[in-house]
Amino acid sequence: MAHISKHSSSSSTPTAAANSPSSFFAPRTYGAIALAFAVGLLAGSHALDNYNNTKTSSTAAASATSAASAVVPPEWKTRKFWPADLEAHFGIHAVPTLLIPETLRPYVDSHDITTDYGYLKNQDLYDNYARVFGPFIDTLPTRAPDERLYVQWTGDVKKFGVFSTIYIPSGTFLAEYSGLLVNHSRSTDYEWSYLSDIPDKDGHTMSLGIDAQVVGNIARFINHDDDPNADSVYVPWRNAWRVLYVSVRDIWPGEEVTVSYGANYWETRNKAAATA
Numbered sequence: 001m002a003h004i005s006k007h008s009s010s011s012s013t014p015t016a017a018a019n020s021p022s023s024f025f026a027p028r029t030y031g032a033i034a035l036a037f038a039v040g041l042l043a044g045s046h047a048l049d050n051y052n053n054t055k056t057s058s059t060a061a062a063s064a065t066s067a068a069s070a071v072v073p074p075e076w077k078t079r080k081f082w083p084a085d086l087e088a089h090f091g092i093h094a095v096p097t098l099l100i101p102e103t104l105r106p107y108v109d110s111h112d113i114t115t116d117y118g119y120l121k122n123q124d125l126y127d128n129y130a131r132v133f134g135p136f137i138d139t140l141p142t143r144a145p146d147e148r149l150y151v152q153w154t155g156d157v158k159k160f161g162v163f164s165t166i167y168i169p170s171g172t173f174l175a176e177y178s179g180l181l182v183n184h185s186r187s188t189d190y191e192w193s194y195l196s197d198i199p200d201k202d203g204h205t206m207s208l209g210i211d212a213q214v215v216g217n218i219a220r221f222i223n224h225d226d227d228p229n230a231d232s233v234y235v236p237w238r239n240a241w242r243v244l245y246v247s248v249r250d251i252w253p254g255e256e257v258t259v260s261y262g263a264n265y266w267e268t269r270n271k272a273a274a275t276a
């Protein structure tokens with residue numbers, strides 16, 4: 001299955017998934033998720049009084065897709081960026097949900113993910129996630145921009161991060177980690193990688209990733225914390241694994257939203273830094 005972990009790089013799979021899938025991703029069950037999910041939808045419909053949709057100039061230059069290496073204009077360090085601003089300022093082509101390219105479509109369509117090892121191991125859990133979240137995923141393309149969350153500079157270490165403008169109860173849907181499904185890592189800061197059970201043309205299982213470097217949404221700005229207030233939930237929907245971020249604690253207005261990227265993410269990065 002989708003033993004998903006976030007990693008930044010390289011070819012080498014950073015995950016234990018390759019060797020011991022069962023130990024890699026231990027899904028947690030969110031007891032009150034359905035109820036809180038409904039609350040989240042309600043909260044998500046609140047409009048912001050101070051919504052700032054100001055577009056800046058051409059420096060929006062679409063080039064700042066990787067904030068990690070970009071020189072950030074001083075004025076960008078003091079303002080908020082709303083979901084509707086991300087394309088103009090960061091060059092991220094907004095997609096609300098997973099984008100499967102035509103090149104991978106035949107592989108995705110010819111494989112039934114309900115035969116995946118990980119799915120079968122936790123079938124009840126994943127069926128429940130699909131039941132709760134699946135229909136909502138289908139509405140994402142037609143929903144108005146989600147103004148609960150905004151992007152703001154956090155400092156020179158983490159760069160940009162995502163903050164809440166409202167109180168968000170534990171168990172609330174925050175965002176799908178949207179992006180382009182890829183079968184090769186481009187070593188970006190913005191890729192969730194996972195081992196799938198989908199065979200490639202040679203019969204080898206594919207290593208897939210959701211790459212949000214140039215196609216994505218606000219979820220790609222959510223930073224890591226060892227004690228996060230949100231978690232990733234892996235949802236089998238329309239025969240593809242979707243990654244959703246869900247709050248696991250109450251989040252208060254002005255608080256940064258964080259998830260755990262998993263140890264593999266940082267191990268891989270540290271190794272890459274050590275050999276650079």
Ligand SMILES: C[S@@+](CC[C@H](N)C(=O)[O-])C[C@H]1O[C@@H](n2cnc3c(N)ncnc32)[C@H](O)[C@@H]1O
Nearest residue numbers: 067068157158159160189190220221222223224
């Ligand atoms: C998905 S991006 C998150 C958004 C990123 N901060 C930005 O400005 O675009 C992941 C990258 O953010 C940075 N990052 C995230 N959490 C961090 C943390 N707790 N400490 C240091 N850097 C962090 C790292 O550079 C990481 O590779």
